[in-house]
Amino acid sequence: MWRFLQEMPAKGDDWAADAVTLLEQKCGRELQSLWRLKLTDSEAPALSGWLASGEAKVTALLRNPDDRDQQLPAVCLLVVRDDEALLLPDEHFVARHGDELLFAGDASALRSLSTTALLDATAEYVLYNRHIPSSWVWRRLTQKRALAAAGR
Numbered sequence: 001m002w003r004f005l006q007e008m009p010a011k012g013d014d015w016a017a018d019a020v021t022l023l024e025q026k027c028g029r030e031l032q033s034l035w036r037l038k039l040t041d042s043e044a045p046a047l048s049g050w051l052a053s054g055e056a057k058v059t060a061l062l063r064n065p066d067d068r069d070q071q072l073p074a075v076c077l078l079v080v081r082d083d084e085a086l087l088l089p090d091e092h093f094v095a096r097h098g099d100e101l102l103f104a105g106d107a108s109a110l111r112s113l114s115t116t117a118l119l120d121a122t123a124e125y126v127l128y129n130r131h132i133p134s135s136w137v138w139r140r141l142t143q144k145r146a147l148a149a150a151g152r
Helices: 002-011 013-027 045-052 107-118 121-130 136-149
Strands: 033-038 067-073 073-081 084-087 099-104
Touching: 002 013, 002 073, 013 073, 013 107, 033 073, 033 107, 045 107, 045 121, 073 107, 099 107, 107 121
Parallel strands: none
Antiparallel strands: 033 099, 073 084, 073 099
16 A cells, blocks of 8 residues: 555546546445455465466456456555556556555455455356356266266
């Protein structure tokens, strides 16, 4: 947050007014939570393949894990990459492994984004609209069904 506050004055009053409007549109009039997410294998293991694809748009992370057609009530305020800061990245910004992101939003968005970063099944749905089994039992049943279909 400190980095965001340091960089913001150089953007000017018009930029700040647009930023406030964006936050109000996406998150409401009362900001509940600020959090960071570092895109590393330890903090976001479910995102490794997505980041390696070169097509990892930050806006895709902000899809709702319950309905990916809905956006989470959150905004990416800042991306820090190699000590460079980018405030309010646009919808075309592509994230890379090691980026550190600062988000603002409500508590439900924080929980949802954390789930997407940590759980493969959630990330597959949010990022690719693919449903994969998330429990050991369902994975085993799916494997048995696939083997049976293959004639084994």
